[in-house]
Amino acid sequence: MITLRKAEHRGHLDFGWLNTKHSFSFGSYYDPEHMGFSALRVINDDIIQPNTGFDTHGHRDMEIITYIIQGAIRHQDSEGNVEILPAGEFQLMSAGKGIYHSEYNASDSEPLQLLQIWIEPNTRGGKPSYQQKNFGQEFGLTTIATPDGENGALQIKQDATLRQLILAPNQSLEFDIPLNRNMYVQQVQSELLVDGITISAGDGAKVEHQTQLKLHNPSTTNSTALIFELP
Template identity: 65%
Template sequence: MITLRLASERGKANFGWLDSKHSFSFGSYYDPQHMGFSALRVINDDSVIPGAGFATHGHRDMEIISYVLEGSIAHKDSEGNVEVLPAGEFQLMSAGSGISHSEYNASKTEPLKFLQIWIQPNTLGNTPGYQQKNFGQILGLTPIATPTGENGTLLIKQDATLAQLILAPKSELTYTIAASRKVYVHQVAGVLTLGTETLNPGDGAKITNVQTITLINTTDDRSTVLLFDLL
């Protein structure tokens, strides 16, 4: 079964400095039909004006992934990590037993656009951790985060895999879903055909009780997708 989560139907929050779209319930946006999907709890599509950002605040027991689409993030946390994440970079912050951090638009002139993703860990009270990596723009399916950290992927404390799929124009990929597992697809850029559905940027799809899916790019431009394989 494929259930669409259209970008136009997401929750919204605008604070002037931050314009955010919520795929799942978050902050003041509450929808009992969209509380998350398996361990995937948050996908926020955030746009931050130049020089602004999130002041120091705390988290615990959450795997927090940031994926920079445009601009760059200035990150600082209580574990001593002071980093800049440019466009194309993935960051995984394991909040564990507790961590505080700030994240600002590193530019005073250019906007910042990034995805903020939260995945619930399968164990609590872990030692906080920080990872950051650019996986490039390789065509096909590129694993980003895995439970083992194998092959240079980010190590996530959950039986979940995050992969980046980039489809060239007029190409497709068939993905096999193991028994009892689910998949969530989030369209980042371009257009994707999934079964009888068409996904545009910001759209998502919950996929359950399906053995294989075929993701097709029928357009003349690249299509970029995040694919979550979950219990």
């Protein structure tokens, strides 16, 4: 069963410096029908204006993934990490027993677009940790994060796997879903057919009670999506 979450139906807030769209309830946006999906709690699509950003603030007991779509972000946290993340980079911050960080657009002229993703951990407390990596732009599926962090993937504190999907125009791929697993497809760029259902940039698709997905790029440009495998 596939349930669509269309981009235009997301929560939308515009603060001037920040234009943000929420796939699930977050902050002042509350929708009891969209509180998350399995362990996936937040997908925020943020556009941040030059020389602005999020001042230092705290998190705990959350796996926070940042994916840069356009521009670059300047990150600093209480664990001593000071980094610039360009477009295409993935960051995974395990908040553990508590971490403080700030995030700013690193440019003084260009907007920054990113996805901020929260996944609830299966263990609480512990020392915070920080990881970041660019996994390239290879066609097909690229594993980004797993519980064990094998083969160079980021290590996440949850029985979940995040994959990057890139398909060339008219390229197809079939994906086997392990038994009793939930999937969530977040479209990032262009279009994608998910079992024949079209999703566009910003759309999400919950996939439940299925053993396979058929994915196809019907457009004339490369299609990029994030695919979450969840308990």
